[in-house]
Amino acid sequence: MTKHEFDIEKPKNLQEEWPGQYEVFSWLEYVVNIPYPIFIITTYKANRKANANLWSWGFFAGEENGFYSLIALTDTTHTYENIKRTKEWCINIPSLDFKEECFKTIEHNQVDDDEIAQAGFTQESSVCVH
Known part of the structure; x- marks a missing residue:
């Protein structure tokens, strides 16, 4: 086994794409990553409008007795606040057929937006609730 070490300082050529990006996320998360499936976490906002958060930092495991997820959700998101408030999420x-709709959830994320409808999805009841 070979040990690889690298300088922990952010490379100078790695620039933020938006102000504060490397304050919210470590720059390492953009250069060292494991591929995860893309999924949408849905919650309800305080005004009962739908919140849809396109996400990929998490993993899923399960068997016939249960299905589990571990999601690395930052505490600066509406989704995090909604989950803390209601203890509910889906x-x-x-x-891949819904790629365009998934990315529309990023565009429509204001407090009064129904992020599911505005992305082109149809809201329906959950199949399984644990």
Whole structure:
């Protein structure tokens, strides 16, 4: 086994894409990553409008007695606040057929937006609730 070490300082050529990016996320998360499936975490905002958070930092495991997820959700998101407030959320794993709709959830994320409807999705009840 070979040990690889690298300088922990951020490379100078790695620039933020938006102000404060490397304050919210470590720059390492953009250069060292494991591929994860893209999924949408849905919650309800305080005004009962739908919140849809396109996410990929997490993993899923399960068997016949249960299905589990571990999600690295930052505490600066609306989704995090909604989950803290209601203790409710739903994990949605869309197929590639819904790629455009998934990315529209990023565009429509204001307090009064119904992020599911405005992305082109149809809201329906959960299949399984644990």
